[in-house]
Amino acid sequence: MISFKNVGKSYPDGTQAVRDFSLDMPSGQTTVLVGSSGCGKTTLLRMVNKMITPTSGSVWIDDDDVATLASVPLRRRIGYVMQNSGLLPHRRVIDNIATVPLLNGVPKAQAHSRARDLMDLVGLDPNMAARYPSQLSGGQQQRVGVARGLAADPNILLMDEPFGAVDPLVRADLQAELVRIQRELHKTIVFVTHDISEALALGDQIVILKKGAEIGQAASPQQVVAEPADQFVADFIGVGRRSLNLHLQPSASGYLVVDDSGRPTGRLAPGSLSAAGLPQLAAPDPSGRP
Amino acid sequence: MNLFAQAIAWLTDPANQGGPDGIWTRSLEHVWYTVIAVVLACLVAIPLGYLVGHTGRGRGLVVVSSGAARALPSLGVVTVAGLILGIGLTAPMIALILLAIPSILAGAYAGLEAIDRQTIDAARAVGMSEWQILTRVEMPLGLPLLLGGVRSAVLQVVATATLAAYVGSGGLGRPMFLGLKTQDYAQMLAASLVVVVLALVLEGAFELIERLAQRRFAPVPSTST
Numbered sequence: 001m002i003s004f005k006n007v008g009k010s011y012p013d014g015t016q017a018v019r020d021f022s023l024d025m026p027s028g029q030t031t032v033l034v035g036s037s038g039c040g041k042t043t044l045l046r047m048v049n050k051m052i053t054p055t056s057g058s059v060w061i062d063d064d065d066v067a068t069l070a071s072v073p074l075r076r077r078i079g080y081v082m083q084n085s086g087l088l089p090h091r092r093v094i095d096n097i098a099t100v101p102l103l104n105g106v107p108k109a110q111a112h113s114r115a116r117d118l119m120d121l122v123g124l125d126p127n128m129a130a131r132y133p134s135q136l137s138g139g140q141q142q143r144v145g146v147a148r149g150l151a152a153d154p155n156i157l158l159m160d161e162p163f164g165a166v167d168p169l170v171r172a173d174l175q176a177e178l179v180r181i182q183r184e185l186h187k188t189i190v191f192v193t194h195d196i197s198e199a200l201a202l203g204d205q206i207v208i209l210k211k212g213a214e215i216g217q218a219a220s221p222q223q224v225v226a227e228p229a230d231q232f233v234a235d236f237i238g239v240g241r242r243s244l245n246l247h248l249q250p251s252a253s254g255y256l257v258v259d260d261s262g263r264p265t266g267r268l269a270p271g272s273l274s275a276a277g278l279p280q281l282a283a284p285d286p287s288g289r290p
Numbered sequence: 291m292n293l294f295a296q297a298i299a300w301l302t303d304p305a306n307q308g309g310p311d312g313i314w315t316r317s318l319e320h321v322w323y324t325v326i327a328v329v330l331a332c333l334v335a336i337p338l339g340y341l342v343g344h345t346g347r348g349r350g351l352v353v354v355s356s357g358a359a360r361a362l363p364s365l366g367v368v369t370v371a372g373l374i375l376g377i378g379l380t381a382p383m384i385a386l387i388l389l390a391i392p393s394i395l396a397g398a399y400a401g402l403e404a405i406d407r408q409t410i411d412a413a414r415a416v417g418m419s420e421w422q423i424l425t426r427v428e429m430p431l432g433l434p435l436l437l438g439g440v441r442s443a444v445l446q447v448v449a450t451a452t453l454a455a456y457v458g459s460g461g462l463g464r465p466m467f468l469g470l471k472t473q474d475y476a477q478m479l480a481a482s483l484v485v486v487v488l489a490l491v492l493e494g495a496f497e498l499i500e501r502l503a504q505r506r507f508a509p510v511p512s513t514s515t
Binding site for chain 2: 087
């Protein structure tokens with residue numbers, strides 16, 4: 001478990017990136033920190049592996065205050081995935097993935113075989129092993145980044161807007177892959193994003209942050225949507241998803257789900273009403289009249 | 291063009307080629323001076339440039355002092371150092387090293403500075419020590435710019451090493467100054483031609499080295515995204 005205890009971060013010029021942040025992030029679960037730019041979410045994430053040191057309070061991993069741990073070994077046992085991959089441009093994909101095991105002194109052959117397994121896990125073609133990062137698409141680079149983060153089999157995975165710079169289709173793919181991988185591996189994931197849909201898609205715990213990393217609400221995705229803690233949270237979710245108030249609208253091929261202004265957001269899966277124990281509605285009238 | 295023909299004739303005359311005073315020996319001396327000066331300059335400038343490039347501190351100081359060093363007239367340095375240290379190789383060496391340092395220093399720190407900050411940040415975040423960041427990320431990625439700096443230092447030094455003869459040492463300056471004193475302009479021109487050829491050969495060699503380094507450390511031109 002990762003615990004933040006009254007953590008604060010202020011800079012010499014007086015700005016307070018984080019005021020007073022306390023939270024537990026349970027092991028084996030995905031905690032998503034979500035908020036607008038400048039809310040301090042990345043600052044919080046980088047405190048876990050000591051890339052940033054808090055100016056007050058403490059961050060704990062299980063029974064260790066990270067302030068008492070040496071940075072380099074700490075970082076090697078925590079996976080880190082960032083936006084724009086951060087891969088080493090002069091090393092091949094396979095060497096990039098094997099970076100941390102090689103630093104830890106794992107023999108090259110063994111590190112490479114582990115890297116190949118990870119390429120398979122994150123859905124990368126094995127032919128890409130010998131390529132250089134600049135020869136890959138943005139989505140492929142992010143997959144390499146995820147594989148590198150997992151290479152030393154860390155318990156904790158820090159992900160800083162890892163899918164922020166790829167196009168929406170690829171992003172949805174990568175999110176689905178992450179959900180699948182997490183179902184298999186049960187890492188403690190801290191995931192930072194400004195995209196509430198991404199947060200709801202990935203998080204076991206959603207933490208909505210206001211300015212200064214003040215917690216707007218920290219709860220399950222269901223709870224955040226069903227019972228937003230305050231107007232800020234309601235607005236934040238609403239802005240991200242256009243509106244939370246969804247309606248059913250009959251169409252030729254079943255029910256469409258539309259938002260307050262009548263824009264479609266999806267369609268009702270066949271049989272979902274009866275599955276939820278609700279009475280079946282009359283067959284939709286193709287003319288559009290309810 | 292008569293002088294030019296005479297210079298070629300001087301060069302092809304076997305009497306001027308062999309022996310301790312021949313053009314081959316003088317050329318070797320010249321290259322030797324160049325190599326020593328550049329190697330010594332590298333020993334000073336590369337660690338300093340890496341220190342500045344890695345920490346990002348002292349950049350202003352380095353820019354100002356290498357600007358000042360560039361402004362030093364080499365002939366003046368040779369004269370002053372020669373007056374203090376006497377005849378020999380030390381005085382011209384000091385001048386040549388001072389001449390070589392600024393380019394190499396600039397190449398070393400600019401090479402490190404040009405690296406994407408995100409790459410370095412990521413290297414640190416996955417658990418590389420500062421030394422590992424320097425040796426495994428910054429040095430290979432900064433190599434092309436460093437080689438560029440060494441290359442221009444070599445070219446400046448090879449051209450200026452003729453000054454060694456000014457205070458009694460060898461090199462291609464020897465036949466040049468001799469020609470000046472005896473009004474043998476063909477000999478002067480012949481020696482300068484050899485300096486030019488040397489410079490071109492070294493330039494070619496560096497072109498080759500830079501390409502090899504490029505292939506080894508930056509195999510694919512990074513596509514702008």
